[in-house]
Amino acid sequence: MNIIEVEHFSLSYSDGTEGLRDITMGIPANQITVMLGPAGGGKSTLMRAINRLNDLADVISMNGRITVDGLDVNDPKTNLVELRRKVGMVFARPVPLPLSIRQNITYGLEVAGVTDKTILAEVVEKTLRDAVLWDEVYDRLNDPGVALSGGQQQRLCIARTLALDPKVILLDEPTSGLDPISTAKIEDSLQMLKQRYTIVLAPHSVQQASRTADFAAFFLQGELIETADGKDLFTRPKDKRTQDYVEGRFG
Amino acid sequence: MKEQTPLSERIITRSIQVAGYSSIVFVLLILSFLIREGAPAFFEVPLKELTAIRWYPIENYFGILPLILGSLIVTIGAALIAIPAGVGTAIFISEVAPQWLKEILKPLVEVLAGFPSVMLGFLGILIVSPSLRKLLELPTGLTALTGALLLAGIAIPTIVSISEDAMNTVPRSYREAGWAVGATRWQTIWGVTLPAARSGVLMAIILGVGRSIGETMTVMMVTGNAPVLPLKWNSLFSPVRTMTATIASEMGEVATGSTHYHVLFLIGIILFLISLAVNITASAIVLRHPKRAERILS
Ligand SMILES: Nc1ncnc2c1ncn2[C@@H]1O[C@H](COP(=O)(O)OP(=O)(O)O)[C@@H](O)[C@H]1O
Ligand SMILES: [Mg+2]
Numbered sequence: 361m362n363i364i365e366v367e368h369f370s371l372s373y374s375d376g377t378e379g380l381r382d383i384t385m386g387i388p389a390n391q392i393t394v395m396l397g398p399a400g401g402g403k404s405t406l407m408r409a410i411n412r413l414n415d416l417a418d419v420i421s422m423n424g425r426i427t428v429d430g431l432d433v434n435d436p437k438t439n440l441v442e443l444r445r446k447v448g449m450v451f452a453r454p455v456p457l458p459l460s461i462r463q464n465i466t467y468g469l470e471v472a473g474v475t476d477k478t479i480l481a482e483v484v485e486k487t488l489r490d491a492v493l494w495d496e497v498y499d500r501l502n503d504p505g506v507a508l509s510g511g512q513q514q515r516l517c518i519a520r521t522l523a524l525d526p527k528v529i530l531l532d533e534p535t536s537g538l539d540p541i542s543t544a545k546i547e548d549s550l551q552m553l554k555q556r557y558t559i560v561l562a563p564h565s566v567q568q569a570s571r572t573a574d575f576a577a578f579f580l581q582g583e584l585i586e587t588a589d590g591k592d593l594f595t596r597p598k599d600k601r602t603q604d605y606v607e608g609r610f611g
Numbered sequence: 612m613k614e615q616t617p618l619s620e621r622i623i624t625r626s627i628q629v630a631g632y633s634s635i636v637f638v639l640l641i642l643s644f645l646i647r648e649g650a651p652a653f654f655e656v657p658l659k660e661l662t663a664i665r666w667y668p669i670e671n672y673f674g675i676l677p678l679i680l681g682s683l684i685v686t687i688g689a690a691l692i693a694i695p696a697g698v699g700t701a702i703f704i705s706e707v708a709p710q711w712l713k714e715i716l717k718p719l720v721e722v723l724a725g726f727p728s729v730m731l732g733f734l735g736i737l738i739v740s741p742s743l744r745k746l747l748e749l750p751t752g753l754t755a756l757t758g759a760l761l762l763a764g765i766a767i768p769t770i771v772s773i774s775e776d777a778m779n780t781v782p783r784s785y786r787e788a789g790w791a792v793g794a795t796r797w798q799t800i801w802g803v804t805l806p807a808a809r810s811g812v813l814m815a816i817i818l819g820v821g822r823s824i825g826e827t828m829t830v831m832m833v834t835g836n837a838p839v840l841p842l843k844w845n846s847l848f849s850p851v852r853t854m855t856a857t858i859a860s861e862m863g864e865v866a867t868g869s870t871h872y873h874v875l876f877l878i879g880i881i882l883f884l885i886s887l888a889v890n891i892t893a894s895a896i897v898l899r900h901p902k903r904a905e906r907i908l909s
Contacts (some may be wrong), residue, residue, distance in 0.1 A: 413790060413791065440790075442793070444790060444791055444792070444793045445792075448791065449787075449791040451788070455787075455788040457785070457788060457789065457802070457806075458803065458809070459802075459806065467794070468792030471793065471794045471795070471798045471802065472793060521791070523792075524793060
């Protein structure tokens, strides 16, 4: 069952760059979908189109359709705040909000109107455990989020996203700046989280892609070259360009 | 490597050192001069009289309390107007206005920040004061409120300019992070962007309000210059006299070495201490989290 459908979607930036060209793909629920490909392929652009974060960038035109749970994200009637609660996002560079560790997690709930202290405390503990961070921070929840190490910050950002109980979590190269141990922790937590959430991951390496993928899509210069279930994209690529990439011959 | 430093480098280093040290020396010279001229006031006028509520030097009444309170009420009034207006404008320019409007507003604000305060005083006398008098049906338009309004006008461009810079250095990823957790545009500004720019915005407020504390010309022109104790609720709508205005208007006529002269310098010392305190607070705030600032900017 696909939770996200991308249909003939194209996007151009105001400087003339075609970020995406006629992309059609479905993203299956409760799996890890990996979007891979060399830099500039359009992975970030597609992710940011799904939760409409591109609204902040200079996008000049969009065509086609993206639906999340049947909801057309580009419909003018779409409530962006609701959409972004449903589709959480974790960025390549961890960006803790300028708040304490605890507030980083509760902020999204508080702006959504949740004030009950016990609920908030439960969410803080649960999401920090899910993000494999609780043991490292439980005794200093009031420290500023920026005081954590890079790997911890990134897990805090994952916990923050989980706190909103989204349907989908987009992770754009979430481990690109991290050490192997933090990376392994995050990959582990993703395996656990996919039971409850749909996960879309732009990996920072082909190795990470093949380790984590349940479903994989290969992007090259704004085009979707091919998609495949499981590890097929890495073991039996159909397209020559995909094969070159996964075998490390370019990118 | 060190002994190979070329001569020109050494000359530059030296001159910068000299410039740096001389500014310290100048401040100390000013302070010692102020103390030399102001300290005798303590021996010539009993402390009780200095802290009295009547300023009438011709008959030897040297109560400086009305002047201090006059400065306070005008400055606090100015701060209460300038902080929300200044930070609000900075938010508008940095977060809301479209690019072309930004490019017009930003230089405009910089120009306003350099606007001569005498001109502002003129505007005050010609426009603000008469309209206030009519609007509030006051006996005179030269009041503490008029002064506060115009001082706010002096502080606002500084506050806008510096806080806008601070908000501009907040990376876009911070705003995106706010949006991504479902905060609205305004919630993101209030909960993410502004806190991230906090130290810069505080600095802007302190510098802007600090500018208005030391401001002389405007307040002298528009506050009515009456050294009465502004304690009642309606003091805002009656004339006051500030410390700076007192020094400026009386220093010219006073006999050098007289008691009056010494007391005027004492007022100068008080002003000096206030602006020193303001500046120390400012640097303390800005230097408090150097690491955090580094992380944000890196
Ligand atoms: N804000 C932007 N303005 C203009 N062009 C952009 C912008 N963001 C991305 N692009 C361009 O869009 C293309 C796709 O980029 P991106 O989605 O970041 O790819 P990826 O994440 O796969 O590396 C690239 O050519 C990139 O230069
Ligand atoms: Mg990218």
